[in-house]
Amino acid sequence: MNLAIALAVAVPLSVAALFALVRLVRGPAVLDRIVAAEVLLTLMVAAVGAEAAINRHTTTLPVLGVLSLLGFVGSVSIVRFSGSEEP
Template sequence: MTIVIYVVQSILALAVMLALYRAVVGPSILDRALALDVVLAIISAALVLTMIVNHHLDHLILLVVISLVGFIGSVAVARFLTDRG
């Protein structure tokens, strides 16, 4: 189980690095918003992982808050983006 947790942690770390690379490099602001949405999804997966490791349920509300923040963020970026790119 410990090995599995290390493996999952490293996979999540690699995934978040790739998403952050796209958020930094991304040619348009929409790519960045999308990449940061993925980063938030990976962060919520990591929160669930900490809950499983430490046997508590304190971060469940954070999952809802994270999905709300990601929704508001990407909708705001998409809504107020005009033709300038």
């Protein structure tokens, strides 16, 4: 039962990560690459959260908190510095 649930979660997350990696490599603009990196970080948070839920343990909660804060701070700093360009 756990194997079926793990596969049902792992396959879509892996496909989404593959698409994000393709966009990260082929992105025509820097902002496309940044968005792809943010998507990869979000997929990592989803994968770690799904693993914790499937195995029913809470030892990875600090990892989830750090990854979430990293994504938030990264997004805010990117928006801050990309929008501050003066002509």
